Amino acid sequence: MKKTAGIRIFLLKNAMILFCTMAIACACEAAATPTFTPTVTATLTGTPVVSSVWRVNAGGALYPDSWGNTWSADTNFNSGTAHCVTNTVTNTGDSGLYQCERFGNTFTYAFNVPAGSYQVTLKFAELYQTAAGARVFSVSINGATVLSGYDIFADTGSEYMAVSKVFNNISPVSGLITIQFGPATADNAQVCAIQINPMPSTPTPTPTVTACGTPGITPFIQVNGGAWQPLDSITASIGSNVTLGPQPLTGGSWSWTGPSGFTSSLREISGIPLSSGLNTFTTVFTDGCGSQATMAFKVTAVAAVPAILKETAGCAAGINIDGKMNEDAWASAALNPVSKLCLGTNPNNISGGFKTLWDTDSLYMGLIINDSYLNATQVACNNYNDSSVEIFLDMANDDGSQPYPGSIGDFHFMISYDCLQSCLNASVAIPPGGGGIQYASTYNASGYIMEVRIPWQYLGVNPATGAD
Numbered sequence: 009m010k011k012t013a014g015i016r017i018f019l020l021k022n023a024m025i026l027f028c029t030m031a032i033a034c035a036c037e038a039a040a041t042p043t044f045t046p047t048v049t050a051t052l053t054g055t056p057v058v059s060s061v062w063r064v065n066a067g068g069a070l071y072p073d074s075w076g077n078t079w080s081a082d083t084n085f086n087s088g089t090a091h092c093v094t095n096t097v098t099n100t101g102d103s104g105l106y107q108c109e110r111f112g113n114t115f116t117y118a119f120n121v122p123a124g125s126y127q128v129t130l131k132f133a134e135l136y137q138t139a140a141g142a143r144v145f146s147v148s149i150n151g152a153t154v155l156s157g158y159d160i161f162a163d164t165g166s167e168y169m170a171v172s173k174v175f176n177n178i179s180p181v182s183g184l185i186t187i188q189f190g191p192a193t194a195d196n197a198q199v200c201a202i203q204i205n206p207m208p209s210t211p212t213p214t215p216t217v218t219a220c221g222t223p224g225i226t227p228f229i230q231v232n233g234g235a236w237q238p239l240d241s242i243t244a245s246i247g248s249n250v251t252l253g254p255q256p257l258t259g260g261s262w263s264w265t266g267p268s269g270f271t272s273s274l275r276e277i278s279g280i281p282l283s284s285g286l287n288t289f290t291t292v293f294t295d296g297c298g299s300q301a302t303m304a305f306k307v308t309a310v311a312a313v314p315a316i317l318k319e320t321a322g323c324a325a326g327i328n329i330d331g332k333m334n335e336d337a338w339a340s341a342a343l344n345p346v347s348k349l350c351l352g353t354n355p356n357n358i359s360g361g362f363k364t365l366w367d368t369d370s371l372y373m374g375l376i377i378n379d380s381y382l383n384a385t386q387v388a389c390n391n392y393n394d395s396s397v398e399i400f401l402d403m404a405n406d407d408g409s410q411p412y413p414g415s416i417g418d419f420h421f422m423i424s425y426d427c428l429q430s431c432l433n434a435s436v437a438i439p440p441g442g443g444g445i446q447y448a449s450t451y452n453a454s455g456y457i458m459e460v461r462i463p464w465q466y467l468g469v470n471p472a473t474g475a476d
Contacts, residue, residue: 028394029318058183059122060202066117067091068108074101079201082108087116088189093168097133098468099259100170106133111198114190119204121180127208128185131201134160134167138237147173150181157193165226170200177207223295225303226255232446241306243359244282251278252289260295284310303304324365324372329459331427331448333374337365342466343376356381360455366471370461373399378455379424384424388437395425397458403467419467423447425456 065071065079067090072078082090087112097106128149137143140162147155156176164171178185185204190197227240230251244250253276254262264272266289268281280289287307294300325337341363360377375397384394404417421438422431427449430438437446443466449458464471 025290055416056120060206062119064202066199067110084117086116088112093135095168097168097170106170106200109198109200111196113192113196118184118186124205125207126178128178128205129175132160133170133200143188145192146192223299223301225293225301228253243308246309250307260293265290284309324367329446329461330449331450331459333457338374370463373449373460377460384426387429389431403469
């Protein structure tokens, strides 16, 4: 995961049996010419089973369901691997039908059926992956795609939750209904059970019994049309288009309340009203049994960070570079928020801010970063892949009008959260103390504080009071 923070700061898986009797009767009777018994070849070929109803427990054994139907042990497959679990699968009265699966990047099932029109039901439950996007695959029937980019977890909102997909008016090709699972674009394709039966007069899906119990809500937030993030709180710039899209996707009703009298009965709400500061939107999900679950989404709206931040640095006095920021000079300096997500997603809700001070010798920066997942496994100029900060300095004050990198006065510092790795301009490793640069940090389970001192001589400028 790429996590960085910076100044212009960015936080940044048939058998054929031949019975051959060639009995040569050496007729040792009076005839002088032998008589040969004709050769008889009996060819026994397996007759394919043809049925108008098929129920198969993919990857599993014979299973009698709660509706009185019998699902055969896994059969009629080509390729793939069987896998079973013992976990209880919810959203069904037949958990055992969903505890096994056949999986693989690409595998098929083929069923011989009489001519006619059929209804195909595919049953799924996520038995391995624990997040949306971890398993994505397609499904086709007789060569026609019926599911594209299908994600079981994203559909159900949970692992070990049953879901059925029903496809109507399927006609056999050359007496076969062939179902291909895959290819997969993430992990492997899979299926738990397959049912084929003649098309009913009024198409109806195979019943799925909803097991009553305490419902759950899985939070998802999207900002400005970006990636969905599994969060219930987020910080966004005022004017951002924030969408709240909790799951499950089906199986109940939703109600929302929020600031300024906001209400909605949709599951997914977009363009929600945001005022500066904390905005709380509360949703209530009522399942098919009447049970309810409640979740509060918190959206903190802050002023948008300008493309280029201009700040008046405070005066440094008595600063000790120890990663504590406990001097009076830091207390009086303004904290500038770091809230812009430049690339990827922010599943750990990383945030923070920075302060600047100066004296006639050096520029000082203090950074306060909230990050509950700290890692630093890369070295030197690869530390941008870890928990780190990136500091961009434009000492020529050309406001980005010149190309970067390469312009005189451009500096880019990367420093890991533990201050063991650092890099200049994404290419030169900086040893601790190199060029007179000092940095130190303190950290715990919730994040870190970092202090950085860079001599003006290293930056090639001579500061003056009131200078821009």
